[in-house]
Amino acid sequence: MTSFPGILPRQAIQALLDQGAIQSESPFDADQVQPASLDLRLSDEAWRVRASFLPGDRRVETRIADVVMHKLDLTGGAVLEKGCVYIVRLQERLRLPRGLNARANPKSSTGRVDVFVRLLTDAGAGFDDVAEGYEGPLYLEVAPQTFSILVRPGTRLNQLRLKTGEPPKLETRSVGVDLDGGEGAVVGFRGRRHAGVVDMDHIDGHDPRLFWEPLYAPRGELLLDPGEFYILASREAVEIPVDQAAEMTPIDPSVGEFRVHYAGFFDPGFGVDEAHGAGSRGVLEVRTHDTPFLLEHGQTVARLVYEPLTERPDRLYGEGGSHYQRQGLKLSKHFRAWGG
Template identity: 55%
Template structure:
């Protein structure tokens, strides 16, 4: 068999010692197609982002770049906006030779513009774990828009395990769409994945998006539904179906399409080609089996877009293709689907900030 490992298979890896969690797994840590990773006891402030490089351990590179360390136990510590930190994670791996892994930020992490990437000993790419890797895992964390209060045990990123090559080519994706209706509200644009576009013509009175404020307070990552969004975000209206993106500003927008991930598949959001504009979409990219699936409490769910403009102001227009979903087969259907009786914050979502913010008042 080939494909992405399901929750019950991840639990078997833990029981067999291929995944050492360092402490008993937390409730909800095993997701339908991924494992949440937990911050360890300290964060190391470094001068710059880095990769270990072939044959070199991360600890050796930390000796070159370390500035100081902060204790994440107890009350935790503030990770300052614009700074780079490396945090040893609780989990370690001893993967069999036929298993590789890919990591990504969790949805709530990406929606805070909290750049979080996984690095490994000997790693030459972020968020990629080589087949058969044995060793520690580290999170590189760079708060981009907001300073955050972090504590040991928090879960900012997640990891998927896969056996072999399981990505659907365009022919297989078209066949899946024909049988499962992967996207509603129009024809499916299938070209190296399932394309999706931005919605800049919301219903009357609804917001088109949010833009992060430049100067805000600290966000405690343990506080759910706590913060007034207007203290951290500017609400946006789109005029005539367009929005001008400011350089280096961070936006939360939403896809025009409602997408569906069938139970036997997983998906990952990938950025669109750079030639379409000077902006980036996607900081958190995993879509679990059952996302938007009618049998798991969804009727198609819109993708929230985490957008950062680069060098020059850029006009984003309604219906513009901004990204694509790459679908993969599951090795097994998960015992638990996204949204079906588990703590899934974004099933059936539209435009939505991270779980740390209260729902905006009508007319905001």
């Protein structure tokens, strides 16, 4: 274990798997370890609950008993309906060594279909944060907002970032929204309220026109309606240095009554492309609160917070292929290209 705070790279995560500090009820997938995070997988066990909760000083399954409506078996696939809250046990469990903690976040493809997910641990004091030295099971709260989703054992909805200590914040950058598409250009998408089911394991398998409405902003302005879900793009290209990682955090209420970006992890090497040199846009998942809000081109909507890795990962984001490297405005990988 390193002596200075930082995020663990891929090779260090793999070592934890090999040592049994991260365990699973089934063999790990070959592509499960990312450059600076570990994808987590659903098990076959889920519960429909009537309310979200934190376990306090109790076990998660003890608290589930207080709010459960019925139990689900995900074997063979099951639909999690929008507007409902579910708790799913994950296949992975932890035996973190002393000095190591973790933080979870939705995967990009999860946030882009407006599925709200949060990690739970036994006796956890907050969502998504895993205490130093935690030993025990992992659970995921899943709350689809716009589309109902089809999941099964092995579906990956969130990811875990492992850290030694509390890494320093190296830099914070503001992120603006791109609404300058020109006449007739699509600047974003709004989710259709009464669309079908999104199969979370079916890549390029859905017609985007059945799920999304294209948006235009000829004057560089877009009016956001309360309760609607939007996919927009950042004005700036985003690049993450090879020895750092970043998290996109929701903007504070002082600059707008909306939430941006459920899926906040950016791995080292994102947007770094020496062959093309153009970087990648950040895709913004936007949901308004209680009042309509008028967005203008270039307006600050989120912030990127950079943190150091303990060492450079032995594989960078996009090496071997990625759905989101060199992206512009882009829907999740579940949908075929717009107009295709």
